[in-house]
Amino acid sequence: MENFNFYVPTTVHFGKGQIENLASSIKQFGGSKVMLAYGGGSIKKNGIYDTVTSELKKADIPFVDCDGIKPNPPVADVRKGIQIYRDNSCDFILAVGGGSTIDAAKAMAAGVCYDGDVMDLMADGKGEITAAAPLASVLTMAGTGSELDLGGVITGEVNHKKHTIMHPLLYPKFSILDPTFSFSVPEKHSMAGSFDALDHLLECYFIAGSESTDVQNMMNEGLMRSIIKNAPKVLANPEDYDARANIMWASSMALASFQFAVGKKGSNWPMHAMGHELSSLYDMTHGVTLALIAPSYLAYTLEKAPEYTWLFANFARNVFGVVQGDDALAAKEGIAKVKEFADTINMPKNLKEAGVEEGKLEYLAEKATEWGNIGALCPIEKEDALEIYKRAFL
Amino acid sequence: MENFNFYVPTTVHFGKGQIENLASSIKQFGGSKVMLAYGGGSIKKNGIYDTVTSELKKADIPFVDCDGIKPNPPVADVRKGIQIYRDNSCDFILAVGGGSTIDAAKAMAAGVCYDGDVMDLMADGKGEITAAAPLASVLTMAGTGSELDLGGVITGEVNHKKHTIMHPLLYPKFSILDPTFSFSVPEKHSMAGSFDALDHLLECYFIAGSESTDVQNMMNEGLMRSIIKNAPKVLANPEDYDARANIMWASSMALASFQFAVGKKGSNWPMHAMGHELSSLYDMTHGVTLALIAPSYLAYTLEKAPEYTWLFANFARNVFGVVQGDDALAAKEGIAKVKEFADTINMPKNLKEAGVEEGKLEYLAEKATEWGNIGALCPIEKEDALEIYKRAFL
Numbered sequence: 001m002e003n004f005n006f007y008v009p010t011t012v013h014f015g016k017g018q019i020e021n022l023a024s025s026i027k028q029f030g031g032s033k034v035m036l037a038y039g040g041g042s043i044k045k046n047g048i049y050d051t052v053t054s055e056l057k058k059a060d061i062p063f064v065d066c067d068g069i070k071p072n073p074p075v076a077d078v079r080k081g082i083q084i085y086r087d088n089s090c091d092f093i094l095a096v097g098g099g100s101t102i103d104a105a106k107a108m109a110a111g112v113c114y115d116g117d118v119m120d121l122m123a124d125g126k127g128e129i130t131a132a133a134p135l136a137s138v139l140t141m142a143g144t145g146s147e148l149d150l151g152g153v154i155t156g157e158v159n160h161k162k163h164t165i166m167h168p169l170l171y172p173k174f175s176i177l178d179p180t181f182s183f184s185v186p187e188k189h190s191m192a193g194s195f196d197a198l199d200h201l202l203e204c205y206f207i208a209g210s211e212s213t214d215v216q217n218m219m220n221e222g223l224m225r226s227i228i229k230n231a232p233k234v235l236a237n238p239e240d241y242d243a244r245a246n247i248m249w250a251s252s253m254a255l256a257s258f259q260f261a262v263g264k265k266g267s268n269w270p271m272h273a274m275g276h277e278l279s280s281l282y283d284m285t286h287g288v289t290l291a292l293i294a295p296s297y298l299a300y301t302l303e304k305a306p307e308y309t310w311l312f313a314n315f316a317r318n319v320f321g322v323v324q325g326d327d328a329l330a331a332k333e334g335i336a337k338v339k340e341f342a343d344t345i346n347m348p349k350n351l352k353e354a355g356v357e358e359g360k361l362e363y364l365a366e367k368a369t370e371w372g373n374i375g376a377l378c379p380i381e382k383e384d385a386l387e388i389y390k391r392a393f394l
Numbered sequence: 395m396e397n398f399n400f401y402v403p404t405t406v407h408f409g410k411g412q413i414e415n416l417a418s419s420i421k422q423f424g425g426s427k428v429m430l431a432y433g434g435g436s437i438k439k440n441g442i443y444d445t446v447t448s449e450l451k452k453a454d455i456p457f458v459d460c461d462g463i464k465p466n467p468p469v470a471d472v473r474k475g476i477q478i479y480r481d482n483s484c485d486f487i488l489a490v491g492g493g494s495t496i497d498a499a500k501a502m503a504a505g506v507c508y509d510g511d512v513m514d515l516m517a518d519g520k521g522e523i524t525a526a527a528p529l530a531s532v533l534t535m536a537g538t539g540s541e542l543d544l545g546g547v548i549t550g551e552v553n554h555k556k557h558t559i560m561h562p563l564l565y566p567k568f569s570i571l572d573p574t575f576s577f578s579v580p581e582k583h584s585m586a587g588s589f590d591a592l593d594h595l596l597e598c599y600f601i602a603g604s605e606s607t608d609v610q611n612m613m614n615e616g617l618m619r620s621i622i623k624n625a626p627k628v629l630a631n632p633e634d635y636d637a638r639a640n641i642m643w644a645s646s647m648a649l650a651s652f653q654f655a656v657g658k659k660g661s662n663w664p665m666h667a668m669g670h671e672l673s674s675l676y677d678m679t680h681g682v683t684l685a686l687i688a689p690s691y692l693a694y695t696l697e698k699a700p701e702y703t704w705l706f707a708n709f710a711r712n713v714f715g716v717v718q719g720d721d722a723l724a725a726k727e728g729i730a731k732v733k734e735f736a737d738t739i740n741m742p743k744n745l746k747e748a749g750v751e752e753g754k755l756e757y758l759a760e761k762a763t764e765w766g767n768i769g770a771l772c773p774i775e776k777e778d779a780l781e782i783y784k785r786a787f788l
């Protein structure tokens with residue numbers, strides 16, 4: 001097992017009615033004037049905005065709105081939030097929404113404490129995060145795990161490239177996870193979120209060094225099973241509390257400080273890298289891009305890294321209950337099950353159906369690998385990425 | 395799923411050589427004079443004491459020793475530590491050892507900030523923890539998970555009763571987990587520690603409310619599998635780094651903020667309650683007591699709570715790979731596997747072999763239930779506890 005550090009300081013308040021902890025928690029972390037960050041207004045329609053603001057009003061906590069944060073949040077939205085925070089002398093950021101809103105809020109939290117442009121603070125930027133405003137989240141859509149991790153993904157201006165921002169100061173101080181808040185999330189986004197969480201687990205599972213990380217692998221297998229069991233229940237009944245609760249908690253656990261990747265070799269999260277390019281070019285929902293890429297990526301990787309056939313076979317048996325005794329056959333069966341699961345939860349069948357143009361595949365492969373190899377079990381250079389996109393096309 | 399809160403603020407530095415983070419981490423948390431808490435001196439024999447103190451000396455951090463903390467730590471040891479801390483104007487406690495040492499250090503951390511006697515601060519005491527000295531751990535023996543949780547168990551003076559101390563302020567600020575530090579732990583204690591970790595997971599698995607907690611159950615199943623796989627490897631080769639690493643990380647994860655019990659109904663940890671009485675009366679190793687109690691407890695519970703047969707069957711299939719299709723038969727097979735595992739890692743076969751007197755069983759049952767029902771899936775009153783002790787006797 002490789003050396004690692006592990007740190008997840010966020011306090012989680014999980015369950016129905018946990019919003020009652022909102023005001024006291026904000027005060028506990030020194031918040032006296034809150035910037036409320038949220039998206040396109042669905043929280044106004046479903047009543048969550050009123051619920052949150054009434055808690056703030058009851059506790060005499062003044063707040064100012066930063067609304068309209070878009071999915072795949074563009075840096076312009078982040079800059080707007082930084083301006084609002086400064087103009088109103090806020091001292092706390094409360095993100096109410098899903099991964100995009102929380103990711104944007106993290107970039108705002110870092111940006112308000114930095115003199116230059118917030119793009120400097122991205123992982124590939126020239127600046128350094130040395131301070132951040134306290135932030136917290138009220139989660140309304142499960143999937144990204146941003147509520148229990150230290151990072152976010154922001155879309156830059158050049159080619160809509162996705163950039164990562166990451167720092168321990170960006171952990172939410174607390175996150176309120178009320179499964180009922182996700183009842184009204186539309187089917188497509190609920191299912192895309194479920195696949196996103198599953199894909200975090202796939203990224204962490206299929207990394208070199210997994211020979212020695214039984215704890216991480218075996219817990220991960222269990223968590224994957226819980227998503228595969230519960231996502232179809234949410235699809236069948238969006239107000240199934242326990243199914244929503246399992247998906248919400250699974251999403252948080254899937255990413256919590258990358259607990260399932262620790263102790264392994266490094267990874268550039270190849271499926272995410274390839275999916276991000278689809279989102280950049282077509283503004284596609286993140287989880288949908290992962291469902292499109294994962295089966296082809298896994299099949300390609302199995303071919304290129306046959307020494308990890310045992311890992312794919314373990315996955316097939318322990319996640320999907322495949323009983324095939326031959327490792328190579330079991331491995332393939334497991335990958336077929338991933339595709340089957342994506343179909344079950346109504347993800348688009350292939351890139352073509354999702355509206356991707358065949359002529360763009362080369363460009364996508366080029367961009368996904370522009371900083372070099374993105375592989376986890378085998379190298380993934382441009383030609384490899386292109387082959388994966390092609391297999392995912394039809 | 396029941397509502398819950400989740401909070402694990404401890405920073406973990408995991409792996410070979412992580413002791414290099416010791417001094418900087420102490421300073422990060424404001425430590426300028428350290429009380430070094432440890433046990434009977436094994437750390438002096440195996441070199442860990444020298445390794446730790448040389449890190450402190452290199453960084454010019456003065457320290458004072460609080461040695462001789464006994465297993466099942468008696469409150470007298472805690473009081474001694476409090477005195478040493480005060481006499482030497484320390485501002486940081488570093489526990490170097492296993493669960494007993496870390497538990498005692500937690501009680502000291504609370505005690506030094508309290509005017510009255512530290513026994514007041516136990517869960518059944520009259521005082522309240524409102525402050526605690528910062529503490530950290532260097533783990534030398536895996537099992538209890540104390541390095542990543544907020545509680546400890548202290549042996550009182552009256553009847554050697556075990557008392558719990560628990561507060562979020564008692565999380566270690568950081569824990570250094572170097573699997574090589576556990577290489578020299580004697581076989582019996584290594585195996586008892588493995589069973590202790592497994593038993594934490596059993597306690598969390600078999601709780602009412604498990605119908606709705608797929609995430610917790612399924613991750614738990616995976617973690618149990620990792621212990622069952624790796625403990626025999628440690629037995630075969632005490633210097634198998636990866637096996638030690640998996641057991642060490644499994645032990646921490648098993649208890650981390652009781653992550654596998656969250657969302658379920660409450661439990662009084664019946665196997666621990668019954669095991670504690672064995673430790674109180676015979677000063678037996680904690681993990682050994684659990685190995686003695688678990689199979690009988692589980693079998694008794696299955697009989698009394700047949701409505702949870704499905705949970706026992708899931709356990710059998712997903713943890714031990716039992717293929718039996720009939721739930722009732724699978725359930726029994728799973729429990730037999732627990733006993734088989736205890737035998738495999740050389741735990742005593744029964745209470746008699748462990749030196750328990752048959753005439754004491756009634757007393758043990760009386761004490762284990764003196765505050766009432768300790769059950770998790772079915773009520774466990776005195777008569778039930780007696781029956782379980784009797785079944786475990788021969």
